[in-house]
Amino acid sequence: MSTVLNAKVPEGALRDKWDNYKADAKLVNPNNKRKFKVIVVGTGLAGASAAATLAELGYQVDAFTFHDSARRAHSIAAQGGINAAKNYQGDGDSINRLFVDTIKGGDFRSRESNVHRLAQVSVDIIDQMVAQGVPFAREYGGMLDNRSFGGAQVSRTFYARGQTGQQLLLGAYQQLSRQVGLGGVRLFNRTELVDTVIIDGRCSGIVVRDLLTGEITSHAAHAVVMATGGYGNVFFLSTNAMNCNVTAAWRAHRRGAMFANPCFTQIHPTCIPQSDESQSKLTLMSESLRNDGRVWVPANADDSRPAEQIPESERDYYLERLYPSYGNLAPRDISSRAAKRLVDRGHGVGPLKNGVNLDFSAAISRLGRDVVEERYGNLFQMYERIAGEDPYATPMRIYPATHYTMGGLWVDYELATTVPGLYAAGEANFSDHGANRLGASALMQGLADGYFVLPYTISNGLAPLLNKAIPTTDHPAFVQAETEARERFNGYLNVKGTRSPDWFHRELGKIIWDYCGMERTQQGLEKALSELPALYSEFKKDLRVTGTGENVNQTLEKAGRVDDFFQLGMLMCRDALDRNESCGAHFRSEYQTDDGEAMRDDENFCHVSAYNWTGDPMASELNKEQLVYETAHLATRSYK
Amino acid sequence: MNLLTDLKLKVWRQAGPDVDGYFETYAVDKVSDEASFLEMLDQLNERLIGEGKEAVVFDHDCREGICGTCSLMINGRAHGPQRATTTCQLHMRTFKSGDEIVIEPWRASAFPIIKDLMVDRSSFDRIVEAGGFITAPTGGAPDANLILVPKPVADAAMDSAACIGCGACVAACPNGAANLFTGAKISHLNVLPQGQSERYKRAEAMVHAMDDQFGSCTNHGECSAACPKEISLDVIAMMNTDFRKSKSKNRKSLSRS
Numbered sequence: 001m002s003t004v005l006n007a008k009v010p011e012g013a014l015r016d017k018w019d020n021y022k023a024d025a026k027l028v029n030p031n032n033k034r035k036f037k038v039i040v041v042g043t044g045l046a047g048a049s050a051a052a053t054l055a056e057l058g059y060q061v062d063a064f065t066f067h068d069s070a071r072r073a074h075s076i077a078a079q080g081g082i083n084a085a086k087n088y089q090g091d092g093d094s095i096n097r098l099f100v101d102t103i104k105g106g107d108f109r110s111r112e113s114n115v116h117r118l119a120q121v122s123v124d125i126i127d128q129m130v131a132q133g134v135p136f137a138r139e140y141g142g143m144l145d146n147r148s149f150g151g152a153q154v155s156r157t158f159y160a161r162g163q164t165g166q167q168l169l170l171g172a173y174q175q176l177s178r179q180v181g182l183g184g185v186r187l188f189n190r191t192e193l194v195d196t197v198i199i200d201g202r203c204s205g206i207v208v209r210d211l212l213t214g215e216i217t218s219h220a221a222h223a224v225v226m227a228t229g230g231y232g233n234v235f236f237l238s239t240n241a242m243n244c245n246v247t248a249a250w251r252a253h254r255r256g257a258m259f260a261n262p263c264f265t266q267i268h269p270t271c272i273p274q275s276d277e278s279q280s281k282l283t284l285m286s287e288s289l290r291n292d293g294r295v296w297v298p299a300n301a302d303d304s305r306p307a308e309q310i311p312e313s314e315r316d317y318y319l320e321r322l323y324p325s326y327g328n329l330a331p332r333d334i335s336s337r338a339a340k341r342l343v344d345r346g347h348g349v350g351p352l353k354n355g356v357n358l359d360f361s362a363a364i365s366r367l368g369r370d371v372v373e374e375r376y377g378n379l380f381q382m383y384e385r386i387a388g389e390d391p392y393a394t395p396m397r398i399y400p401a402t403h404y405t406m407g408g409l410w411v412d413y414e415l416a417t418t419v420p421g422l423y424a425a426g427e428a429n430f431s432d433h434g435a436n437r438l439g440a441s442a443l444m445q446g447l448a449d450g451y452f453v454l455p456y457t458i459s460n461g462l463a464p465l466l467n468k469a470i471p472t473t474d475h476p477a478f479v480q481a482e483t484e485a486r487e488r489f490n491g492y493l494n495v496k497g498t499r500s501p502d503w504f505h506r507e508l509g510k511i512i513w514d515y516c517g518m519e520r521t522q523q524g525l526e527k528a529l530s531e532l533p534a535l536y537s538e539f540k541k542d543l544r545v546t547g548t549g550e551n552v553n554q555t556l557e558k559a560g561r562v563d564d565f566f567q568l569g570m571l572m573c574r575d576a577l578d579r580n581e582s583c584g585a586h587f588r589s590e591y592q593t594d595d596g597e598a599m600r601d602d603e604n605f606c607h608v609s610a611y612n613w614t615g616d617p618m619a620s621e622l623n624k625e626q627l628v629y630e631t632a633h634l635a636t637r638s639y640k
Numbered sequence: 641m642n643l644l645t646d647l648k649l650k651v652w653r654q655a656g657p658d659v660d661g662y663f664e665t666y667a668v669d670k671v672s673d674e675a676s677f678l679e680m681l682d683q684l685n686e687r688l689i690g691e692g693k694e695a696v697v698f699d700h701d702c703r704e705g706i707c708g709t710c711s712l713m714i715n716g717r718a719h720g721p722q723r724a725t726t727t728c729q730l731h732m733r734t735f736k737s738g739d740e741i742v743i744e745p746w747r748a749s750a751f752p753i754i755k756d757l758m759v760d761r762s763s764f765d766r767i768v769e770a771g772g773f774i775t776a777p778t779g780g781a782p783d784a785n786l787i788l789v790p791k792p793v794a795d796a797a798m799d800s801a802a803c804i805g806c807g808a809c810v811a812a813c814p815n816g817a818a819n820l821f822t823g824a825k826i827s828h829l830n831v832l833p834q835g836q837s838e839r840y841k842r843a844e845a846m847v848h849a850m851d852d853q854f855g856s857c858t859n860h861g862e863c864s865a866a867c868p869k870e871i872s873l874d875v876i877a878m879m880n881t882d883f884r885k886s887k888s889k890n891r892k893s894l895s896r897s
Contacts (some may be wrong), residue, residue: 174772176780
């Protein structure tokens with residue numbers, strides 16, 4: 001039986017909802033805050049900002065990260081920038097425009113109220129981060145500089161060279177570190193979540209594994225926040241860091257939190273193409289490069305001359321040709337599919353003919369090498385390290401790769417999951433990006449959730465619990481979860497098969513990429529759904545994990561993560577198969593216009609698909625949240 | 641793509657913090673020159689698992705040179721032979737067939753070995769916790785453009801803030817000092833207008849936290865040469881200046897009390 005999902009959107013006009021919510025939200029008296037324990041899992045932008053802010057307010061916070069330091073979270077790798085509706089450039093930006101751009105960019109599959117709030121608090125984020133000392137790019141007069149980014153016609157992106165994610169994360173990390181030093185936050189590093197514990201329908205804490213000793217312990221709290229990032233590594237090859245995984249969100253899902261829109265995964269158009277089979281990950285080249293780089297392929301598919309020798313007349317600047325008003329700044333999903341089509345037709349460049357050119361020669365002659373170097377120097381250097389070619393002299397080769405996952409734990413307006421007491425923030429939730437995320441909006445969302453949303457909504461949730469006892473870690477549910485976790489990890493060690501976790505991960509990734517990647521078909525998805533359970537049962541029978549569970553064992557850690565990726569992969573394919581339309585990053589070949597654009601079906605699919613765990617990953621139960629558009633008008637996206 | 645053949649790896653293996661370590665030699669063959677150094681180690685680990693042996697433990701994550709998780713002394717040099725490059729960005733095209741490659745963990749007493757090539761760098765976090773921040777609780781910040789930061793100042797702050805906290809500076813230092821790391825964080829915050837209120841307190845607190853855990857700087861400059869982000873030695877000069885000023889301010893306040 002499916003559940004009716006209530007997003008608990010406050011009353012009032014769209015622009016008043018957040019103010020109305022805050023005006024009505026219950027508060028916890030400053031002296032009482034210390035009586036509440038909040039657990040934050042993950043210390044990226046969303047987790048670190050939430051943990052620091054909650055501790056500043058006076059809550060007792062326990063923060064967990066599997067990294068050696070909170071500063072390592074994958075938010076650090078974001079390059080291009082962070083959006084905010086400041087309108088510092090006076091080019092017509094506003095909260096409403098950022099809201100509309102985000103809804104439209106997400107192809108009308110996100111919740112209006114959440115997106116509008118995101119646009120509203122975006123301006124506070126910049127103020128906050130500047131106060132913390134984030135060295136954003138400046139004009140000579142000392143004011144903040146902005147640049148434009150894919151999917152927008154205004155310059156609203158704030159940036160710190162090509163390392164914006166790093167600088168923002170360090171800002172949040174510093175604020176978190178201050179609280180660690182003051183005793184407001186207890187930080188558990190190299191500690192991984194292995195289960196969540198639900199008692200009487202409420203999330204009562206978590207079970208974790210110490211990655212150095214293998215010890216499994218429980219932690220009880222009044223509320224738990226999952227800020228554990230996305231699941232792009234299900235594809236094996238992605239731009240995610242090697243250790244990014246779905247385990248925390250998935251273990252919460254298995255205990256009752258619904259998982260929403262799993263098939264909405266974003267392919268980023270500008271990554272360095274794969275060079276050989278042994279490759280372990282793909283590297284992103286910031287989308288900001290498309291501000292000054294021009295994308296092209298040889299007009300003649302058989303043209304094997306070096307790029308510099310191909311005359312202008314024999315180049316196809318296909319984004320400028322197909323989407324004249326946005327040109328090289330067309331949104332990510334559209335740019336990615338255009339590249340894929342040309343490469344599929346044999347126009348690819350490079351030794352494996354698996355990329356397209358991103359050419360800076362026009363920018364270098366227009367602006368001079370110095371300006372280009374100042375804007376993108378570190379990216380060019382990174383490209384040269386990896387590809388062994390000098391992008392000042394020859395065009396970069398780029399190709400789309402998995403980058404971000406819009407899907408995640410279902411949350412309501414308060415960022416609460418379907419399990420009371422359990423919240424999800426940042427990429428781990430599904431809320432703001434619909435079927436496609438705009439560039440420079442991930443950092444914005446992570447910080448919005450952590451700094452400006454959760455502190456209010458968590459207080460509202462905690463206030464009624466004042467002076468009520470919560471279950472302690474000797475409760476049978478904790479003991480049971482610990483036992484199950486020990487058995488699970490011992491289980492991986494005891495299979496004693498022949499194949500490593502990485503081998504299975506690579507095979508899993510191939511299936512997901514081939515059938516649930518940039519283009520999906522009914523036939524392909526059905527094939528994936530027949531292959532995945534077979535491979536998964538082989539995983540259970542033929543896995544080999546060497547070493548023991550009593551000290552550092554990265555092979556064992558990986559086994560647990562791959563196990564969860566298998567289950568998620570099945571859900572992704574089922575969701576993609578169920579969604580008989582093309583929208584945003586979800587492109588089903590059966591549903592396209594004559595000129596190859598995505599064809600949405602608002603009649604039947606203007607909803608969020610949220611799944612309940614049933615014990616069998618092939619038989620999750622589908623629930624729907626209907627999306628209502630009162631302010632933004634459902635329209636076909638056009639970037640032409 | 642070319643294949644490198646006949647590589648000889650000498651890898652530091654150590655089962656835990658309290659046991660003796662040793663070099664184990666592995667022959668590695670047929671590695672693509674397009675592969676990264678860590679992908680070469682991945683291949684070795686796959687083989688070891690296939691042989692029923694424990695994989696070599698090493699820290700790594702983003703593999704884009706930004707998270708600062710990877711480490712390794714490669715042939716005695718922090719992050720290997722290529723300048724301004726983290727281990728994860730080092731590619732096998734830097735090596736040639738028949739090379740012997742010695743792989744060790746960071747060598748510094750403030751970074752104790754956990755297992756094999758993995759070390760504990762939480763001593764860096766302690767330094768930041770002592771003062772590596774601007775006190776700016778969430779909610780009260782003024783409009784961002786009210787704080788003007790001249791471009792050269794923002795650029796200078798960014799040059800220091802580019803530090804990834806990998807620990808190569810400490811590993812390369814003959815004294816195991818953390819002055820480049822600490823100086824970089826202090827310089828990032830102390831040049832900015834937002835950082836002025838806590839400027840001297842910050843320098844003092846962070847230097848003390850550093851001195852408690854790390855060796856002393858004797859101006860070798862190995863740290864800056866090993867730094868994958870090419871942080872300049874200037875940051876150490878700024879740290880020392882601010883530390884000294886902080887101390888003299890303290891003396892004044894003592895004399896008044």
